[in-house]
Amino acid sequence: MDERKVTIISEIEYWKQHKLLPEHYCNFLLALYTEGEDAKASKKQDKASLFPNMVERFQLLLLCLSLPFSFIVIYFTEFHVNLQLVILILLLIHSASLAIYYKDKRPAYFHPAFITSLFMLLMLSISVTNVWFSQPIATAMVITSNFLFWMIAGYKLKSKYIIVIGALGSIFVFLYYFLWN
DSSP states (O other): OOHHHHHHHHHHHHHHHTTSSOHHHHHHHHHHHHTTOOHHHHHHHHHHHHHHHHHHHHHHHHHHHHHHHHHHHHHSOOOOHHHHHHHHHHHHHHHHHHHHHHHHHOHHHHHHHHHHHHHHHHHHHHHHHHHHOOOHHHHHHHHHHHHHHHHHHHHHHTOHHHHHHHHHHHHHHHHHHHHOO
16 A cells, blocks of 8 residues: 555544544545455554553452452551551552543443452551551441442442442441340
């Protein structure tokens, strides 16, 4: 292909990617200028889209490992309490930022990030409560308020499973504190 056609094809792909023209117009123009040989463009796009996909998968892997890592840091290390809280805060910021980033882009990645953020917030609030207060009623109130927050967040996001988990957690904390304690 001559240089002019390559430039036009790259412009049409840019329009398609940024939705400057409807997709079916761009497909028609690409078919017209590439003379039906769209395989080269798709191979080029596949190679270009491979790197962001790898980054997203790596972010998801880090997200999945952050919850067990934070549990290990809190309960099985002898780090200073302030260092444990800083690590938890950083992991919470990471998971919350991924949840915000993937909210509209990839719902399949949003839900694990959001659930991880909720659990991180729960662990952080329990840790802070244990540092500041030594009464079990304070811990029970903080856990119950976290589960109530889960129910509100589930209602806002229209996620029934988050509402159910929050309700079951609140009921369990109530039963544990008042009946078995």
